[in-house]
Amino acid sequence: MMHAGHCCRRLRAPWRALISGGALVTARSPPPSQPASALVLPLISYADATSSFACPAQCRHIWATPLCMGRKSAKIAHKKNKEDEKRQKIYGKFGKLIVGAVKEGGGVTDPSANPQLAKVLSQARDMSVPKELVDRNLTRAANTKQADFAEITYEAYGHGGVGIVMEVLTDNINRAAADTRSALNKGGGKMASSGSVLFNFERKGVIVLDGGAHLEDLVFEVATEAGADDVTGRDDGEEGFTVTTSVPAFVTSRRALADAGFVVNPGQTALKMIPLITHDVDDVAADANDALVERLLELDDVDAVYTQ
Numbered sequence: 315m316m317h318a319g320h321c322c323r324r325l326r327a328p329w330r331a332l333i334s335g336g337a338l339v340t341a342r343s344p345p346p347s348q349p350a351s352a353l354v355l356p357l358i359s360y361a362d363a364t365s366s367f368a369c370p371a372q373c374r375h376i377w378a379t380p381l382c383m384g385r386k387s388a389k390i391a392h393k394k395n396k397e398d399e400k401r402q403k404i405y406g407k408f409g410k411l412i413v414g415a416v417k418e419g420g421g422v423t424d425p426s427a428n429p430q431l432a433k434v435l436s437q438a439r440d441m442s443v444p445k446e447l448v449d450r451n452l453t454r455a456a457n458t459k460q461a462d463f464a465e466i467t468y469e470a471y472g473h474g475g476v477g478i479v480m481e482v483l484t485d486n487i488n489r490a491a492a493d494t495r496s497a498l499n500k501g502g503g504k505m506a507s508s509g510s511v512l513f514n515f516e517r518k519g520v521i522v523l524d525g526g527a528h529l530e531d532l533v534f535e536v537a538t539e540a541g542a543d544d545v546t547g548r549d550d551g552e553e554g555f556t557v558t559t560s561v562p563a564f565v566t567s568r569r570a571l572a573d574a575g576f577v578v579n580p581g582q583t584a585l586k587m588i589p590l591i592t593h594d595v596d597d598v599a600a601d602a603n604d605a606l607v608e609r610l611l612e613l614d615d616v617d618a619v620y621t622q
Contacts, residue, residue: 404581407617408438409451410483414463416455423452440568442580461485468494469511472503473602474595477511477622479587484615493613501606514622515587519564521557521571522548522582530555533576540570554579561585586620593622 411434419428425435438448454460464487468480484490495505521542526533533555534545541563548554554577559567564585572578595603607619 403611403617404441404584405443405447406614407483408434408441408443409447409454410463410485410617412438412448412451413455413460413485414483416452417460417462421456421458423456437565440565441583466490467512469506469508470498470503471506471511472501472599472606472621474593474599476593476595476599476603477506477514477589478503478603478606478610479512479515479620480610480616481587481618481620482615483617486615490613490615493615494610497609497613498606501609502602503606514591515589515620517561517585518543518588519559519561519567520582520584520586520588521559521564521568522579523555523557523571524577524579525553526555526576527553529576532574533557533571536570536574536576537567540567542567558588584618586618589620589622591622 412431415428415431415434416423418430422428423431425432435448463483463485466482466484466487468482468491470478470480472478480494482490482494498505521537523533527547530545537545537557537559540559542557542559543563544558546556546558548556557567557571568578568583603621607621610616610619
């Protein structure tokens, strides 16, 4: 390693030395004719590296994408994108709720004179909805041409007979129905009659905490005192906890945990439909259902999708 360190000091920018096993590999930025994401990886033997640095023209070039450079980084980026998508869905739902509250309040955008709007804005603050999004939707709500929003719940069956519940908030019921049916058909699902799937679900408060794995006893104490039903470890492989509550205890439990210093994950914390009975399917059907859910969530009118 001492020799490698000495060699690294001799390499001139834009070259960087990397150690892989017993070989020394250097990387530099690609020439203008190559994609910006590519890297030049000339291979140099350890013996050559400890002597005079060879001319780049004699080196072998390997073009690699960022994914090739590290699967872990790609997985982290993919997960971050998913979290961003969930957060945007939440923000979008609150935008529609703000418009709906203003409409129900006779066009009043002052929360002190519109109790329903005040409630929605308080929930938006708890979920860290950006102020600019709130202001933009208050302006949108003041537009007399803006149609009212309606809440709709659709039920469906996915691959392997898995029950699916979709929560929709839309200002155009016909569009929402047509788009949802089309997405289901293309994804291999089918619409179900009202009540045939929903009875298998129960609405619960779900509070996801980031980190703090060593504070399990404190999490349990704070959550139970606030009225929570259950505390478990996260099921997504990340450090932290999932706190389940009844609907009435959701807000008080979330605030109590936040006040105690725990980090509440806004992208995964919400009132959700929890399946009372899970429906097991094989890996092929499970992957197909995941793709179907993704397809449904791409619709602007669909705010949440739950499966058994």
